[in-house]
Amino acid sequence: MAEARIAVRHFNARLWLSGAWLLIALLAAIFAPLVAPQDPLAQDLMLERLPPFWLQSAEPGYWLGTDSLGRDLLSRLIYGGRIAFIVAFVAASVACLVGSALGLVAGYFGGWADRIVSRIVDIWMAFPPVLFAILLIAVFGTGLGSVIIAIAVIDWTRFCRVVRAEAMAQARMDYVESARIAGFSRIGIMLREVLPNVLPSIIALLSLEMGIAVIVEAILSFVNLSISTDDPTWGGIIAEGRLSIHQAWWVLVFPLITLFLTVLSFSQFGEGLKARLDPVLR
Amino acid sequence: MLFRRLLIRLLTMAVTLFGVAVIVFVLIRVAPGDPIAMMLPPGATEADIERLKALYGLDKSLVEQFFIWLSGVVHGDFGTSISLRQDVLSLVLGRLPATLELSVVALFMALMIGVPLAILGTRERGTAVEAGIDVANGAALSIPDFLWGLILILLFGVLVPVFDISGRVSPQLDLPFTTQFYLAESILRLRFDLTRDLIGHMLMPALALALPLAAIISHLLKHSLKEVMDLDYVVLARVKGFSETQVILREALKNAALPTLTLVGVQFTFLIGGTVIVERLFSYEGLGNMAIDAVINRDLPLIQGIVLVFALLFVLINLAVEMTYALLNPRLRHG
Numbered sequence: 001m002a003e004a005r006i007a008v009r010h011f012n013a014r015l016w017l018s019g020a021w022l023l024i025a026l027l028a029a030i031f032a033p034l035v036a037p038q039d040p041l042a043q044d045l046m047l048e049r050l051p052p053f054w055l056q057s058a059e060p061g062y063w064l065g066t067d068s069l070g071r072d073l074l075s076r077l078i079y080g081g082r083i084a085f086i087v088a089f090v091a092a093s094v095a096c097l098v099g100s101a102l103g104l105v106a107g108y109f110g111g112w113a114d115r116i117v118s119r120i121v122d123i124w125m126a127f128p129p130v131l132f133a134i135l136l137i138a139v140f141g142t143g144l145g146s147v148i149i150a151i152a153v154i155d156w157t158r159f160c161r162v163v164r165a166e167a168m169a170q171a172r173m174d175y176v177e178s179a180r181i182a183g184f185s186r187i188g189i190m191l192r193e194v195l196p197n198v199l200p201s202i203i204a205l206l207s208l209e210m211g212i213a214v215i216v217e218a219i220l221s222f223v224n225l226s227i228s229t230d231d232p233t234w235g236g237i238i239a240e241g242r243l244s245i246h247q248a249w250w251v252l253v254f255p256l257i258t259l260f261l262t263v264l265s266f267s268q269f270g271e272g273l274k275a276r277l278d279p280v281l282r
Numbered sequence: 283m284l285f286r287r288l289l290i291r292l293l294t295m296a297v298t299l300f301g302v303a304v305i306v307f308v309l310i311r312v313a314p315g316d317p318i319a320m321m322l323p324p325g326a327t328e329a330d331i332e333r334l335k336a337l338y339g340l341d342k343s344l345v346e347q348f349f350i351w352l353s354g355v356v357h358g359d360f361g362t363s364i365s366l367r368q369d370v371l372s373l374v375l376g377r378l379p380a381t382l383e384l385s386v387v388a389l390f391m392a393l394m395i396g397v398p399l400a401i402l403g404t405r406e407r408g409t410a411v412e413a414g415i416d417v418a419n420g421a422a423l424s425i426p427d428f429l430w431g432l433i434l435i436l437l438f439g440v441l442v443p444v445f446d447i448s449g450r451v452s453p454q455l456d457l458p459f460t461t462q463f464y465l466a467e468s469i470l471r472l473r474f475d476l477t478r479d480l481i482g483h484m485l486m487p488a489l490a491l492a493l494p495l496a497a498i499i500s501h502l503l504k505h506s507l508k509e510v511m512d513l514d515y516v517v518l519a520r521v522k523g524f525s526e527t528q529v530i531l532r533e534a535l536k537n538a539a540l541p542t543l544t545l546v547g548v549q550f551t552f553l554i555g556g557t558v559i560v561e562r563l564f565s566y567e568g569l570g571n572m573a574i575d576a577v578i579n580r581d582l583p584l585i586q587g588i589v590l591v592f593a594l595l596f597v598l599i600n601l602a603v604e605m606t607y608a609l610l611n612p613r614l615r616h617g
Contacts, residue, residue: 119297119298120301122294122298122301123298123302123305125551125596126298126299126301126302126593126596126597127302127305127589127592127593127596128551128554128555128558128592128596129555130555130556130558130559130570131555131558131570131573131588131589131592132589134558134573134574134577134585135306135309135577135585135586135589136309137577138313138576138577138580138582139309139310139312139313139582215426215428215429218428219428219559222428222559223559223562223574223578224578225574225577225578238432242432242435242563245435245436245439245440246440249436249440252432252435252436256432256433256436259429260425260429263424263425263426263429264424264425267424
């Protein structure tokens with residue numbers, strides 16, 4: 001009993017900590033023009049490669065230093081969060097909707113529906129994800145829409161596989177049988193009985209997927225295949241940092257920490273939510 | 283029956299590869315840009331366009347075009363790279379060995395890290411050592427290979443610059459190799475100076491790829507080992523006077539390894555998929571790095587060839603894993 005209570009408190013801590021980071025990062029991104037200390041695009045060669053605030057020769061107002069063009073790093077990270085969160089929310093939601101719907105149908109109905117969906121998932125698994133993403137970018141061209149489409153097209157299988165397996169397990173349970181005997185339609189049972197029981201997994205996976213989408217967007221912007229404008233992106237800042245790594249380590253370190261905390265928070269937030277929502281664990 | 287299983291697997295594999303081919307074909311055809319318009323000089327007549335379309339089979343229906351394209355692919359005709367003006371297949375085969383060597387070294391490293399940690403964790407189960415291993419596993423798992431690569435570049439390329447973080451081999455070296463399998467060939471030719479240089483370049487990218495997999499191996503193998511440790515035959519071995527480490531190595535390991543083995547096979551394809559970005563990070567001249575250049579140059583024939591080769595590789599690995607599993611698992615062998 002004591003152990004269980006500790007476990008619950010543990011889950012809460014990780015839910016709150018990860019949630020707090022995500023909320024701060026999200027609010028900063030939404031209110032970027034108010035929060036960012038400098039213009040993220042303003043170049044000033046007099047201010048190039050300023051170190052972060054605790055080091056000598058740092059300038060006040062440039063908390064995390066500047067890059068090789070004299071642009072303020074903190075402001076660029078805050079603005080970069082906008083692209084990261086847009087991609088995270090939209091791409092993950094689309095992947096979630098498509099994948100969960102197909103997985104639910106395949107898992108609950110079985111038979112031909114399951115065979116077709118499973119075969120498509122098999123085909124999808126034969127593509128290396130990052131390579132698939134850049135192939136889609138090559139076809140659709142760069143841009144925010146292409147990045148979102150690419151991530152959704154690739155990662156729906158993640159939802160499909162998990163939801164299919166869970167729906168399959170739920171379909172065998174007694175309550176589904178009783179609902180059928182009570183005369184509910186199969187689609188009605190699927191949506192009203194099976195779906196709510198699969199939902200905690202879907203929510204955890206959705207949060208995890210948002211973290212993955214952030215990473216994929218960072219990878220694509222790192223290789224300059226994300227959005228084609230000058231807007232700062234986390235991956236783009238990392239690419240600059242990789243180039244000037246021997247002169248200005250902070251340009252690589254801070255976006256790396258930002259990316260790491262965001263990805264970790266998304267996955268921990270999802271796990272924490274799942275523990276909260278799961279009727280068995282609760 | 284093993285033969286029947288093999289046959290079914292080969293059939294599904296063919297269906298999967300066919301599906302991959304359809305998707306790649308459709309995607310490449312969807313791509314904006316009329317291939318004929320790019321080939322012709324300005325002022326070409328309508329008749330010229332028609333003649334060229336007929337020459338490339340573009341006047342036929344899309345389904346016919348697909349089968350013309352597919353028969354070319356099956357015969358190894360992947361077309362010509364637009365940016366490099368060379369045969370795509372030979373370009374891809376020229377780079378594939380570099381990626382394969384990197385992947386195999388990474389897999390080896392993952393095993394060399396993951397398996398000892400699992401054994402240590404099992405021997406010290408319930409202690410702070412096991413808890414420490416669990417925390418390390420969790421951390422290694424939640425960081426993707428892209429971030430690991432950057433962290434390793436910072437740590438061992440900048441902070442303590444002991445390893446090479448760029449390229450496949452030092453450019454000033456004279457390479458006597460006749461194949462692209464540099465690492466294997468350097469060992470066979472007993473040129474261990476070159477082997478050391480190659481390994482020095484591979485170590486960091488391979489470690490970035492290996493760490494997440496090492497965590498998975500260590501986690502799953504430890505779980506399986508702990509389950510076996512209380513079984514009668516293991517207890518018997520302990521009673522016979524073997525030390526705990528001997529018991530794990532001689533008795534428990536071979537019975538606990540099967541689930542891990544299967545998972546390693548599946549995860550190995552994910553590892554190979556990770557080479558695309560890790561090669562880019564470390565400027566390693568493999569297939570993945572070439573793929574990114576191909577996309578930047580909008581070289582669709584080349585990217586198409588690379589995707590098809592990767593897909594074939596993935597499907598073959600999955601098949602090999604499943605066959606190994608069937609051979610090793612006594613229940614399936616006689617089933």
